Amino acid sequence: MLGESAGTKGEATIEQIGRRRTFTRTLQLAIVLVVVQWPMRQAVQAGVDCEIPGRLSLLVDGTFIVAYVYASYRAYKYIRFLNRQSWRKVAAVGAWLVFGAAILDIVEDIKLWQNFGGAACADLSTGLLTTVMVGVFVAGWLVLAVSYFATSRFGQQKLYGVELAAPAKFTPSQEAVSPDAGKLIITCSGGGIRSASFCLGALQHLRELGLYDKASTVIGVSGGGYTAAAFHVLRREVDDPFAQGSPELARLRRQTRYLLQGGRAIFLAGLSVLFGLVVNLLLIGITLRAIAWVLGWFLGHEGVIRDINSEIQVTWRPDGSWNFLIVAGGLIAVSATAFVIEKIWDRWARMPDVVRMVLASIGSVSLRYGVPVAILLLGVPGGLYLIGQLPGDSGLPSGLLALVDPTQQGVTSFSALVVVLIGLGRSVWNGLAAEGKESTKLKDRILAFAQTKLAPWAGTIIIGIAAAIVLLRWTGGYATEKSFASDWGVAVILGSIAVAIKVFTDANRTSLHSFYRERLSRAFLVERKENGSAASIDYYKRLRYSSWAQPNKAGPRLVIAGVANVEDADFVPTQRDCVPFIFESDQIGIIGDRSLPDGGRRRTADYEREADVLLREVTVPAAMAMSGAAVSPLTGRVNGRTRPVRVLLAVLNARLGVWLPNPYWNNHVDDTFPPVTGFFPTLSRYVGSVIDKPGPYRLLREAVGSPSMYDRRIYVTDGGHYDNLGLVEALRRKPKQVIVIDASNDAEDRFSALAEAIATARMDHGIQIDVDPKPMIRGGKSRADRAWVYGIATHPQAEGEEAPYKTEIFLVKAVLTSQLGWDLEVYAGRNPAFPRTATSDQFYDEWDFEAYRSLGYSLAESLTGHHRVRDRLADL
Incomplete structure (x- = not known):
């Protein structure tokens, strides 16, 4: 059975749809960054006070380079997935051309950055280098566009007049008779x-x-x-695991506080929470700072925000022009117009499905970007305007400024904010973990209501208010203070933080999963020594699921049940929000009802290598931890109860779930991730595995996103979230x-x-x-x-x-x-x-x-x- 998505009519696989979505979203991001640069380039061409917009444009261009390189790579991977050998080679040429253009673009940006250091305004061009770069860039994308069109179903029909079948996929055999039958x-x-x-x-x-x-x-x-x-693990070696009077049972009685057993565990738990919290706050901070920098310059350049007599003044129609308001609400107007056209057309005539789909796409994309544009361009000036109307204050209230000022008062206020959020998180967890306990006492009912209804929203609201205050203050500063906007050392700091987070950690490593997994392993997974004592199995020993879930001498197989969090109406009923994710020694992956597409399971040994080249992500302790990941922003069938607290849990790093590769992806007949030999192949596989780890975008998906079966990675949590x-x-x-x-x-x-x-x-x-x-x-x-x-x-x-x-x-x-x-x-x-x-x-x-x-x-x-x-x- 093939996957179904809007416009595919069930004619494409889940991986094909997912790869196309990944490419188009990255391409859309690159286009957005081009649009963001446009007013900066116009300001440079005007030739007045051009250092700030010129260098800011180069900073945005650096992000644009990363985006279009990723987009070209994903376009090539999509075309390669379709397995059209001739066009696959052509697409590779296009991707390499785009990569070459990116190298030239970086060199151009470095030269231009130096040029803007002089007194006179420089042009955003380096002559021949810029011409060559643009030519290579356009050539590369033309080649990719032709390859993309030619390998599409529409292109195949037009060019060759044939209907192209979906690419062959490997589906693990489903035995006619279950090995557990009888x-x-x-x-x-x-x-x-x-x-x-x-x-x-x-x-x-x-x-x-x-x-x-x-x-x-x-x-x-x-x-x-x-x-x-x-x-299961102990039964592989001994006949009487955890028998009365056994050393392993006596040891387990000493580990009943397994999460915080001893001072070292408490210390590591605190560091794990703090590490993830700091990384999360840094990610939020650099994102808000980057947005405020660009937004502040634009609002100041357009004259929407001005500093008059040391007070921030907001003007909605600078120089009496409607241009700013048109830009702010234009995309939402486009979305509304597409909707109205569809309704009027449908009133007078039958609308072809192609036209309806185009109008729906236009409306969806314009609304997706129109809402944040309107919030930033109208909401931020509006917030500054309202704050300016407060009696007796010429700017942001001092109590709010204390949250973001690097003063002793600010540090104290910020610490108090963190303490409040942690307290709310604890209160919410206690309420949600009650699991249906009922009480007739009014006091208990009020407490339960506060824990499950008020506290979750209170935490989200507090986080939102704090982020809004930070954004307002930074945006106001960039809009009105030239020295603030020209402090380019901040860009170096922001970039260094972003690179360090990418290099030294990932969304799985910043979560509490690693700590939780280690504590479970040390407490429950033991071996009996020759002298009759029991000790925990070395945590650094890789208990690969493909090997250790099988019985060694006698006994049953071990199966661990988790869930993959997905919210696709194509695959799951309303508000179920998950499908089973089953760990087995032979096959691993998504198992659901008979309406799910085939190909959701993989050979476990292959999947272990794909998840992590060092074979750490799909082990027995990892499966135990994922199946027990009850505390997560995404919680399958109980999302209805935990949705209000998703943002709070994500920010506080109360995240036990794990992002794993989607088993529907790379599920081919050939062994996609075979063992490698030799220094350079091993190094390449290792570096590729490290780079491919889930990044900050996955944290955003946990907090506010909608996980999808089409995504390249899926979020695996507690098996109890399904059954x-x-x-x-x-x-x-x-x-x-x-x-x-x-x-x-x-x-x-x-x-x-x-x-x-x-x-x-x-x-x-x-x-x-x-x-x-x-x-x-x-x-x-x-x-x-x-x-x-x-x-x-x-x-x-x-x-x-x-x-x-x-x-x-x-x-x-x-x-x-x-x-x-x-x-x-x-x-x-x-x-x-x-x-x-x-x-x-x-x-x-x-x-x-x-x-x-x-x-x-x-x-x-x-x-x-x-x-x-x-x-x-x-x-x-």
């Missing part, structure tokens, strides 16, 4: 350390009965993935039996995680689940009758089958029942929230850990101890 699957639900402890006890009991080793696959989700991975039980993925594999270990923190007696899994299995795979959880309902009783239920899943009847395939479901749930051990009774009496401790609490002591572990063991024992369940599970 076998047992165990799933461990999400829920942080609560679920990890509960699932550990259940897995201990299932291993003692031999059911763990009989299972073909264990699926871990979020916190359940901690235990699933720990059990917290792992049941849907288990049923997709058509096993004979599934044991679900459920420690979800859904509302008591609601079993919402189970309900969502039932609905999802039916919607995505046509699987009908018949299960009645009423025996687990406590209702008015002091305890539930039992903590497990039995159900049947009926799969759609396949061609050739005499009857639909059925799967037996055994679900054990973390609820309190009678006949628990006295230690659990005492613990439950002391801890009223047990066994539904909030997921926000990830700091357990030995009593907390043992209570949940013992509960998991006891309830699993009650499940398997029932004679009917025991007989059914024995029939494998």
Whole structure:
């Protein structure tokens, strides 16, 4: 099945659409930068006070060079992807010509920069060098344009009169019979350390009965993935992992505060948060400074903002002309005009689809750029005007200036702002992590409302106000103070910061994922030494998923469930905002309902090399961390609750998700990323992998963007953002039996995680689940009758089958029942929230850990101890 996007009519693959979008967006950025330079060049040609606009134009031109080189490279990659050998070589020539023009452009800018240092106005031309540069530039883009047209479907039809099929793509084989068919699957639900402890006890009991080793696959989700991975890795070497009295279980009891275990971990956590926060603030700062510089000069040059008697004055119609207002609102007017034309045309005649598509494209593009242009050109002067109207103040209020002034007062105010944002972030997390806990107390309801409704928007509003203040002050300064606008050393600082961020870090390294991954690895992934002791596996040892997720001696395969955050209406229902992303030893990638296009899975060994040449991004601890990435700006199905706090989480660096390569891209028959040998090939692969890491643009997508299946990279987060039980993925594999270990923190007696899994299995795979959880309902009783239920899943009847395939479901749930051990009774009496401790609490002591572990063991024992369940599970 091929991808579908506006205008493609399902005739292009996801990668083809994505590569075309990537190219066109980069090209649009280059065009925007040309437009930005235009008034500066006009000012230089006017010959009056031209140093500032001339040099500023050269700075913008430097960004333009980067943009058009990227655009030409992406155009070539798109044409190469279409696999037209003759045009591929022609496009390569065009790309090299553009690159050559960029080199000449840089040399030209250096020469022009020196020329603007004199008293007389210089021209924005170096004679022959400029002529040659422009000629090479135009020639390169003409070659690329011809190649682009010739390889398009329209070009193929016009030039050759043939309908060109979509390029062949590699689709991993889908076995007619699942390797799990007729076998047992165990799933461990999400829920942080609560679920990890509960699932550990259940897995201990299932291993003692031999059911763990009989299972073909264990699926871990979020916190359940901690235990699933720990059990699997240790089972590769020993027969009794985490048995009672074992050294690894004793060690795990010492790691129950795994996130901040010891002073070193606390120190590293603080540095991780601070590092990402500083990088984020630097990115915001240099972006605002660059915008303010260009915008301030333009508004000052046009006479919109003036300094009259040390006061900022705003004039909407300089010299009585409407030109400025036309420029500010022109693009929005174009968008509105396209809309009106479509409506009038449709009133009197049938509009061809081509015309409708062109008008829609014009309206969409003009609106996309028209809104920010109007905000900057009208909103910034408007903000300065309103501030100027404040009584008794000739400029920005001193309290607001303190936020951005490099004075002692400013540092204090800025620090206070950061503290407030951190406090809001903590409050929001506590509210969101309550997971449906309900209270009849007015105080608790007011607190929940403040945490989940008010605090998220308050944080976003505060960040917006702070950014607006900074932009207003800097823009006013650049518009009215010549010395401010001609401080070219600032450009060197901004450029150096941008280069340093690109060279020394990336969007994944600035997030908390690396810290989280290391803490999970050191706490849960252990090995038993020859002397009988247990120690964590060396964190720097690459536990490649393709190797370590397979059983070594005996036992099941390890599968970790995450989600890829996407918001395409082409692929996901409204407000679902995600598709499953499954880690397996053989294949890895996107798995969803039957309407998703083929090709979303890759060979795991190939994907590991593509994600990172040093093989660090797709490992067992990395998969554990991604599947448990509950704290992220993007959260799949729960985006509705977390959307108001996206900006706050992104700025505060509360980001556990990871940007991985889109498995739909580079999914060809040939091995795209084979192992390389030799010094120079290895160096080239290494440098290319480092440069290709996700940049600041991805952080923007996390904060305010819409992630797409067409993007080159996808954002992988908590598997519980799709199905917290792992049941849907288990049923997709058509096993004979599934044991679900459920420690979800859904509302008591609601079993919402189970309900969502039932609905999802039916919607995505046509699987009908018949299960009645009423025996687990406590209702008015002091305890539930039992903590497990039995159900049947009926799969759609396949061609050739005499009857639909059925799967037996055994679900054990973390609820309190009678006949628990006295230690659990005492613990439950002391801890009223047990066994539904909030997921926000990830700091357990030995009593907390043992209570949940013992509960998991006891309830699993009650499940398997029932004679009917025991007989059914024995029939494998």
